[in-house]
Amino acid sequence: MFHVILLCWCSWNLMVVFGLESVSVTEGESVTLYMNITEQQRKEGILWKFGPNKSRIAEIKRDNNAINLNKYFTDGRFNNRLKLDQTGSLTITNITFTHSGLYQINTDKQYELLKIFNTTVYTRLPVPFISRDSSQCSSSSNCSVLCSVMNVSHVGLSWFKGKSLLSSISVSDLNIRLSLPLEVEYQDNNTYRCVINNPITNLTQHLNINHVCHKCSGSNICKCGFTEAVIRLVVSGLVGMAVVAVMVFDVRSRGDEQKRRSDTQLYDR
Structure with missing residues (x-):
């Protein structure tokens, strides 16, 4: 000692x-x-x-x-x-x-x-990249976006609304991809920015809602990502099968009831 x-x-x-x-x-x-x-x-x-x-x-x-x-x-x-x-x-x-x-x-x-x-x-900081979050289905009024950077270490990633901090994440070891989600309204007029920083410097990327969250032609909202679409399709199929099964069961139940009534009338005679 x-x-x-x-x-x-x-x-x-x-x-x-x-x-x-x-x-x-x-x-x-x-x-x-x-x-x-x-x-x-x-x-x-x-x-x-x-x-x-x-x-x-x-x-x-x-x-x-x-x-x-x-x-x-x-x-x-x-x-x-x-x-x-x-x-x-x-x-x-x-x-x-x-x-x-x-x-x-x-x-x-x-x-x-x-x-x-x-x-x-x-590490030399890369400029953050803002894109639509294809893994999420946006509603008719909201849009999901992602701020991402590649191959970074000892950095933080943050979303700001004006001067207010909304959310942040950080990484110490080398990370292949670092992403931070944000949900905004299509008609939102606020200023959003994504900031990447380390102890000596930072870089900022501003969100252009009209550019990133443009609505798809012929519909009010854009299509979901592939995984989300598959999940929704499977769920819809299961719901459809359940509805058909209920209908078949109902038809059979009514048929059995009618047959039972007919048999009862014949027996009474």
Whole structure:
């Protein structure tokens, strides 16, 4: 228990003394981890390390101030993506999810920890797509719509009516499709919008009721989706069979009653 407490205290102490800076960026963009090292620190040499194994990815040599990039990282994720200047600032270009994690910078000679950056890379948000919900049958006055996005993670999806939030869902792991339904009236003049967001950005798609919820020609409402139509057809068939069975039973019952009466009259005679 003492070791755990000591470890936690040490970790917290490092964050306080050297600073832990959180950095958020969208995939495909560039991010710079800003430093402004002193002349003495530059003379001692600077090391940039990444990940739980603290693999060396960039350095300023202490003997001649030469800059080396990606010398010791072997999986290729940093190839042609790193820039390091004499201030110690490190730039990562065309960043991807594999570049999320902890970056630390320290001096080479004294191994003085200068700073830690916790970098999180978020997916590039797709524009939400609004369509009619073909799995639902709309009434003569209401229309069911869906707001959908594909291949997203760590995002939220929300419906707004004006500035008021109507509903929302979120997903953490990669989701093939994320959809959020909404039912509106055909004659509704309110402004509806679907918003996708993550901690650093958002995108909005507005609902055009006249475009998405247009009524089908020759009828007041559009046809149901295939599954819904099959269910309705089966139900209608079962109801029809039940009606026929009742009619047949009624006809037979009346016939039996008439025959019984005839037999009774003949017996009385």
